[in-house]
Amino acid sequence: MNTQGAPVQVDLFTSLPGLGYLPGFALPQAAELVGLVAEVARASPFRRMRTPGGREMSAAMTNCGAAGWVSDAKGYRYSRQDPLSGQPWPGMPDLFRKIAARAAAACGFGGFAPDVALINRYEPGAKMTLHQDIDEQDFSAPIVSVSLGLPAIFLWGGVSRADKPARLPLHSGDVLVWGGAARKFFHGIAPVKHGTHELTGATRLNLTFRRAL
Numbered sequence: 001m002n003t004q005g006a007p008v009q010v011d012l013f014t015s016l017p018g019l020g021y022l023p024g025f026a027l028p029q030a031a032e033l034v035g036l037v038a039e040v041a042r043a044s045p046f047r048r049m050r051t052p053g054g055r056e057m058s059a060a061m062t063n064c065g066a067a068g069w070v071s072d073a074k075g076y077r078y079s080r081q082d083p084l085s086g087q088p089w090p091g092m093p094d095l096f097r098k099i100a101a102r103a104a105a106a107c108g109f110g111g112f113a114p115d116v117a118l119i120n121r122y123e124p125g126a127k128m129t130l131h132q133d134i135d136e137q138d139f140s141a142p143i144v145s146v147s148l149g150l151p152a153i154f155l156w157g158g159v160s161r162a163d164k165p166a167r168l169p170l171h172s173g174d175v176l177v178w179g180g181a182a183r184k185f186f187h188g189i190a191p192v193k194h195g196t197h198e199l200t201g202a203t204r205l206n207l208t209f210r211r212a213l
């Protein structure tokens with residue numbers, strides 16, 4: 001069910017195995033979500049982190065929840081403090097938790113209680129190369145990913161980096177869920193095209209909800 005009580009379309013399970021695709025699932029709350037992201041970013045600003053190899057990532061990131069995903073010369077990990085401030089990350093808004101839990105349940109993952117929302121901000125040209133989400137403690141929990149603002153192409157690979165990824169267009173309000181056998185599948189985002197969106201301007205936002213601790 002979506003937030004308005006209508007049956008949700010969960011498709012592409014057959015064409016993209018393991019990936020739950022909920023088009024427009026978060027559209028009714030999109031404006032509110034963008035406002036909450038701005039609130040999080042007032043306390044913990046977006047920043048471009050460096051990979052352990054020293055490269056600046058093209059997406060800017062922040063987090064909310066009990067911990068946040070961070071990357072620096074020491075590696076990828078979750079930290080209970082924002083390294084910019086030394087303070088805990090902002091708390092996770094209730095609406096974030098609710099949407100993530102509902103989307104997970106719609107894809108067969110009941111009881112999802114995320115403790116981290118990593119928030120990515122893409123300006124045109126920014127991308128995320130194929131990677132696995134494997135810094136979490138609990139792989140029985142799915143990943144729930146909410147897209148807002150400018151569209152993007154989601155790359156959905158497989159168990160190996162060499163698997164040729166499928167390309168799935170994502171629009172504002174779309175939600176993806178992956179877990180179970182697909183939990184560690186490679187995925188990424190192709191370079192975001194120029195454009196403007198009524199909610200976010202020349203920006204794509206993505207929230208990924210994780211059970212990290």
Ligand SMILES: O=C(O)CCC(=O)C(=O)O
Nearest residue numbers: 118120133145189206208
């Ligand atoms: O921006 C997206 O849609 C994907 C983000 C992602 O894979 C991540 O943050 O690990």
Ligand SMILES: [Mn+2]
Nearest residue numbers: 131132133187
């Ligand atoms: Mn990821």
